[in-house]
Amino acid sequence: MTDYTRYLTSQVTLGKMNRREFMGRAAAFGITLAAAGTMFDTAAKAQEPKRGGHLKLGLEGAAATDSKDPAKALSQFMFVVGRNWGDMLVESEPLTGQPVPALAESWEPSADAATWTFTIRKGVKFHDGKELTVDDVIKTLQRHTDEKSESGALGVMKSIKEIKADGDKLVLVLSEGNADLPLLLTDYHLVIQPNGGLDDPNAMIGTGPYKVTSFEAGVRATFERNTDDWRQDRGFVDSIEMIAMNDATARIAALSSGQVHYINRVDPKTVDLLKRAPTVEILSTSGRGHYVFIMHCNTAPFDNNDLRLALKYAMDRETMLEKVLGGYGKVGNDFPINETYALFPEDIEQRTYDPDKAAFHYKQSGHSGSVLLRTSDVAFPGAVDAAVLYQESAKKAGIDIEVKREPGDGYWSNVWNVQPFSTSYWGGRPTQDQMYSTAYLSTADWNDTRFLREDFDKLLLEARSELDEAKRKDMYRTMAMMVRDEGGLILPMFNDFVNACGKNVKGYVHDIGNDMSNGYVATRVWLDA
Amino acid sequence: MTGGGPAHGPELTAKAAAGEVPQSAGAAGSVASTGTPVIEGTPSFWAKFSKSSPLVALILQRLALSVALLFAVSLMIFGGVEALPGDFATTYLGQSATPQAVENIRKDLGLDQPATTRYFKWLGGAIQGDFGNSWASKNSVSEQIGKRLGNSLFLAFFAAIISVPLAVGLGMLAVQYRNRLPDKIINVISLAAISLPEFFVGYLLILFFAVQLGIATFPATVYDSMTIGQRLSAIALPTATLVLVVLAHMMRMTRAAILNVMSSAYVETAELKGLSSLRIIAKHAAPNAVAPVINVIALNLAYLVVGVVVVEVVFVYPGMGQYMVDAVTVRDMPVVQACGLIFAAFYIFLNMFADILAIVANPRLRHPR
Numbered sequence: 001m002t003d004y005t006r007y008l009t010s011q012v013t014l015g016k017m018n019r020r021e022f023m024g025r026a027a028a029f030g031i032t033l034a035a036a037g038t039m040f041d042t043a044a045k046a047q048e049p050k051r052g053g054h055l056k057l058g059l060e061g062a063a064a065t066d067s068k069d070p071a072k073a074l075s076q077f078m079f080v081v082g083r084n085w086g087d088m089l090v091e092s093e094p095l096t097g098q099p100v101p102a103l104a105e106s107w108e109p110s111a112d113a114a115t116w117t118f119t120i121r122k123g124v125k126f127h128d129g130k131e132l133t134v135d136d137v138i139k140t141l142q143r144h145t146d147e148k149s150e151s152g153a154l155g156v157m158k159s160i161k162e163i164k165a166d167g168d169k170l171v172l173v174l175s176e177g178n179a180d181l182p183l184l185l186t187d188y189h190l191v192i193q194p195n196g197g198l199d200d201p202n203a204m205i206g207t208g209p210y211k212v213t214s215f216e217a218g219v220r221a222t223f224e225r226n227t228d229d230w231r232q233d234r235g236f237v238d239s240i241e242m243i244a245m246n247d248a249t250a251r252i253a254a255l256s257s258g259q260v261h262y263i264n265r266v267d268p269k270t271v272d273l274l275k276r277a278p279t280v281e282i283l284s285t286s287g288r289g290h291y292v293f294i295m296h297c298n299t300a301p302f303d304n305n306d307l308r309l310a311l312k313y314a315m316d317r318e319t320m321l322e323k324v325l326g327g328y329g330k331v332g333n334d335f336p337i338n339e340t341y342a343l344f345p346e347d348i349e350q351r352t353y354d355p356d357k358a359a360f361h362y363k364q365s366g367h368s369g370s371v372l373l374r375t376s377d378v379a380f381p382g383a384v385d386a387a388v389l390y391q392e393s394a395k396k397a398g399i400d401i402e403v404k405r406e407p408g409d410g411y412w413s414n415v416w417n418v419q420p421f422s423t424s425y426w427g428g429r430p431t432q433d434q435m436y437s438t439a440y441l442s443t444a445d446w447n448d449t450r451f452l453r454e455d456f457d458k459l460l461l462e463a464r465s466e467l468d469e470a471k472r473k474d475m476y477r478t479m480a481m482m483v484r485d486e487g488g489l490i491l492p493m494f495n496d497f498v499n500a501c502g503k504n505v506k507g508y509v510h511d512i513g514n515d516m517s518n519g520y521v522a523t524r525v526w527l528d529a
Numbered sequence: 530m531t532g533g534g535p536a537h538g539p540e541l542t543a544k545a546a547a548g549e550v551p552q553s554a555g556a557a558g559s560v561a562s563t564g565t566p567v568i569e570g571t572p573s574f575w576a577k578f579s580k581s582s583p584l585v586a587l588i589l590q591r592l593a594l595s596v597a598l599l600f601a602v603s604l605m606i607f608g609g610v611e612a613l614p615g616d617f618a619t620t621y622l623g624q625s626a627t628p629q630a631v632e633n634i635r636k637d638l639g640l641d642q643p644a645t646t647r648y649f650k651w652l653g654g655a656i657q658g659d660f661g662n663s664w665a666s667k668n669s670v671s672e673q674i675g676k677r678l679g680n681s682l683f684l685a686f687f688a689a690i691i692s693v694p695l696a697v698g699l700g701m702l703a704v705q706y707r708n709r710l711p712d713k714i715i716n717v718i719s720l721a722a723i724s725l726p727e728f729f730v731g732y733l734l735i736l737f738f739a740v741q742l743g744i745a746t747f748p749a750t751v752y753d754s755m756t757i758g759q760r761l762s763a764i765a766l767p768t769a770t771l772v773l774v775v776l777a778h779m780m781r782m783t784r785a786a787i788l789n790v791m792s793s794a795y796v797e798t799a800e801l802k803g804l805s806s807l808r809i810i811a812k813h814a815a816p817n818a819v820a821p822v823i824n825v826i827a828l829n830l831a832y833l834v835v836g837v838v839v840v841e842v843v844f845v846y847p848g849m850g851q852y853m854v855d856a857v858t859v860r861d862m863p864v865v866q867a868c869g870l871i872f873a874a875f876y877i878f879l880n881m882f883a884d885i886l887a888i889v890a891n892p893r894l895r896h897p898r
Binding site: 219245259 | 637752
């Protein structure tokens with residue numbers, strides 16, 4: 001199903017669209033009436049989730065060191081835990097990535113996007129019975145922006161200069177305009193807590209659809225449904241049990257023997273075997289994470305754009321995606337953004353493997369001898385294999401790549417961001433602005449391609465405070481082209497999030513925001529007996 | 530992290546073991562000569578004392594030594610964690626680390642102070658029995674360890690009460706039918722079990738008993754609100770795995786030790802003297818065979834507590850090994866130190882216990898010349 005039809009069916013499922021409307025739009029999109037009818041029926045059936053049951057998740061990523069404080073949540077496990085018991089001010093729409101209201105009912109930016117006013121939802125109760133006030137919100141945000149804060153959201157929050165109340169509204173003043181502010185507030189650390197969690201940051205009391213009933217770090221967490229939940233379109237199962245399972249084989253065994261309903265992080269290498277189990281469904285969702293080969297634009301021989309282009313054309317992306325990710329991903333186009341980001345520039349031509357062009361640019365560059373590529377198993381799963389594949393495809397273009405395997409321990413401090421040509425990976429960021437600011441701004445600590453372009457920096461800052469979406473999208477397109485054609489980034493593929501569930505789990509939403517239905521998996525699914 | 534687990538666990542426990550194993554390996558032979566003066570100024574008293582009551586002397590000596598060993602272990606763990614790239618603040622924050630957040634955590638935990646200051650500060654607390662709070666979760670280390678250690682001991686206990694009698698019994702059976710079919714079957718099976726890596730044994734058991742037959746409980750996660758029956762059913766598979774892994778080692782040692790003694794001159798003499806075979810084994814052979822067997826059992830028991838991190842991961846069992854690996858991953862020093870010391874203490878205690886039992890069992894060691 002294309003994204004658009006998926007979007008349409010989701011609108012039906014959410015009850016926002018009736019049959020006539022759906023058929024009309026689907027027909028306009030070129031779907032036959034009969035097919036559209038069936039689609040509507042399936043989607044409408046999905047509209048009535050069943051309540052009740054005990055949902056069990058077997059998840060990778062928990063550790064005994066996990067903190068209950070959402071500010072310090074790091075692991076995949078705690079990411080889901082926080083989404084179960086708490087709410088943010090804003091959520092992102094699962095299919096479009098646009099900000100949608102959560103505890104903030106609505107918001108309004110000033111003309112320069114530097115002052116934002118949020119209307120806080122009324123009548124929402126915390127699990128301890130207290131009513132949510134604007135004061136709780138302010139205290140929460142203050143706790144995450146405080147100079148002494150150890151919050152994982154400190155990075156995204158640092159542009160907030162002032163947090164204040166205007167009656168029962170929240171006003172945020174930024175040090176510079178940022179049109180993406182609502183999306184930044186979807187960060188999973190920013191769970192709104194009573195009195196901002198200042199009394200007890202570890203209380204795990206929030207406004208979410210589930211109350212925590214027990215929690216043992218690195219072992220297990222259990223939840224019961226919050227009967228006072230302010231939303232009716234979530235929290236379908238009666239209770240949730242999350243079990244920490246750090247061994248991939250253990251997760252697969254637990255799912256295929258029916259001991260758990262859902263597991264995360266299925267290894268692409270074994271996914272075809274798991275598919276054979278009759279009771280299991282594979283859930284593959286496009287993600288923002290990507291595997292990269294990075295060249296320093298300011299270091300010889302990579303300071304020559306012809307050589308960089310030669311190396312980009314010498315990459316056989318399709319083969320690599322097939323061999324390294326087992327097809328569970330999308331080919332990359334040498335800029336770090338894909339269709340899962342809002343305002344993605346979709347009209348940029350896909351770069352493909354072209355030994356002739358590679359040979360042409362290689363000749364132009366005047367480079368001779370081999371090119372040294374450093375890699376390691378820790379760079380990304382299958383990085384060494386990928387480097388060898390790359391070596392082969394480059395050979396056909398007459399480019400000699402020497403692959404050097406580095407030790408895993410210390411790779412991130414001694415090789416990545418230090419050596420001029422290496423392999424690495426990037427997790428996604430909530431917005432294009434965040435992604436470019438983290439790794440492509442001249443002054444960024446993690447500018448791992450040494451992309452030093454004043455015009456790019458200027459454009460990035462301009463786009464940040466631009467409220468006109470069309471203009472902004474255009475700016476992001478220009479930036480993408482700069483990185484694609486002149487940067488030091490070779491991006492062969494974006495990796496999918498590969499999870500799996502039992503066939504009796506229904507209503508799973510493929511959320512482009514992040515892994516595991518953006519962490520909301522337990523609050524969105526229901527069990528079909 | 531699953532990859533880091535097995536790599537870290539054995540490495541650290543090996544460190545704890547390294548200091549102790551050489552001493553115990555030759556325990557049976559060397560205990561008699563450990564009575565050399567160690568306390569300066571009173572050589573005659575100590576020599577006399579160790580002669581008159583070698584057991585008490587040995588225990589005292591070992592206790593003093595173990596304190597020194599524990600101290601050395603704590604120093605080594607501290608040095609080891611210091612030497613790892615990155616400190617707690619950077620590894621804990623990972624990709625979301627901003628210079629300011631890192632700075633805040635460092636200041637908060639006193640990581641900006643020199644390593645020596647931090648070590649002695651920790652040592653000061655530990656001597657008074659205060660292991661501090663985990664840096665990551667801020668919970669009391671002793672409280673958290675209590676639970677995890679309880680789980681580890683629970684599993685080890687059941688693995689031990691099954692595997693030790695089974696190993697000794699099978700060993701004796703093998704001696705009885707030496708070089709005949711039962712001996713050969715026992716040998717082949719035990720060699721196969723010892724050659725398979727423990728995680729593989731675990732996966733095989735999961736595949737057959739949990740996935741295909743569906744009769745065993747999996748995952749083996751245990752938690753507070755479980756009844757004892759649920760707990761026992763949860764640990765059935767990991768216990769079976771551990772039994773298979775440690776069985777062969779102990780069984781073969783028992784067999785070798787008894788065979789060795791049975792072929793010695795004094796057993797032949799006893800036979801020629803006309804003693805009954807039961808009397809020969811009980812009075813002459815067993816006391817000499819028991820020392821090496823006890824030592825192997827002690828090592829395996831220590832392994833059951835300290836070295837089972839891989840089995841814990843495979844079966845999703847919340848024991849000490851996994852807890853320590855988690856802590857090492859983020860350089861959570863108070864937890865790593867406390868776990869390391871407990872592991873070392875286990876090795877020291879079990880080896881001491883093995884030596885004492887060897888002396889008690891063997892009159893020649895009980896009354897040294």
